[in-house]
Amino acid sequence: MSRPVLDILIVGGKEVVANSLPSAFLDIPKATVLGIPYIAIVIAVVIAIGAYYLRSFRSGRELYAMGSNPDAARLAGIRVGRRVMTAFALSGALAAAALYSLASPWLAARRVDDAYSALGRNDPAGAVADAHSAHDLNPVSVDALLAWGTAEAARGNVAAAGRLYTKAISIQPDNWRPWYYRARLLENIAGPKTALFDAQQAAARDPRGLAGTYAASLATAP
Numbered sequence: 625m626s627r628p629v630l631d632i633l634i635v636g637g638k639e640v641v642a643n644s645l646p647s648a649f650l651d652i653p654k655a656t657v658l659g660i661p662y663i664a665i666v667i668a669v670v671i672a673i674g675a676y677y678l679r680s681f682r683s684g685r686e687l688y689a690m691g692s693n694p695d696a697a698r699l700a701g702i703r704v705g706r707r708v709m710t711a712f713a714l715s716g717a718l719a720a721a722a723l724y725s726l727a728s729p730w731l732a733a734r735r736v737d738d739a740y741s742a743l744g745r746n747d748p749a750g751a752v753a754d755a756h757s758a759h760d761l762n763p764v765s766v767d768a769l770l771a772w773g774t775a776e777a778a779r780g781n782v783a784a785a786g787r788l789y790t791k792a793i794s795i796q797p798d799n800w801r802p803w804y805y806r807a808r809l810l811e812n813i814a815g816p817k818t819a820l821f822d823a824q825q826a827a828a829r830d831p832r833g834l835a836g837t838y839a840a841s842l843a844t845a846p
Contacts, residue, residue, distance in 0.1 A: 662764055687711060732762035739771040743778055751775035766792045770805050777809055785809055800829035804838065816845035
């Protein structure tokens with residue numbers, strides 16, 4: 625398939641710039657585990673496994689020998705052709721995994737859009753399924769968790785919605801949107817005073833935007 629056709633199928637023939645990237649894609653480098661970026665952990669694990677394999681297994685040491693001198697490795701009895709094929713197969717598998725990790729956020733973003741479309745059609749069950757699928761594709765996406773929580777709330781499962789919003793806060797505590805979503809949920813359940821803390825947390829991160837206006841309205845509510 626030619627590149628122009630792929631461009632049309634994937635991005636609709638439009639120019640891809642930073643502002644047009646889905647937030648689910650941009651969220652990946654922001655996610656952390658104990659303060660360590662999620663991507664850094666994955667890369668470190670892959671490097672550690674590769675280093676252990678090259679040092680500890682015969683086939684790994686043979687790759688070192690082939691890289692230093694393929695002719696000498698062949699004369700030493702190493703099946704160079706087979707080892708080269710295996711190395712290329714492993715490289716291809718890692719490349720495929722990297723491609724999937726890059727494609728997953730795009731697919732997840734589309735599922736999030738589908739979830740909100742389902743909510744617009746008054747289909748909360750379908751929205752839950754789409755948002756759950758988005759979360760499976762990109763577990764660190766705050767957008768997927770917020771869409772899932774919104775769908776659960778629309779279905780009447782406020783406890784699940786609260787857990788999902790709380791999880792979104794734990795992934796990105798500096799993002800105002802999870803705080804805002806949970807505040808709106810708390811307001812609907814228990815009133816403005818209960819929601820005020822979360823609203824203020826959202827406003828601290830978005831003082832001049834929607835969150836700031838919302839927190840101000842709750843502060844003056846009777």
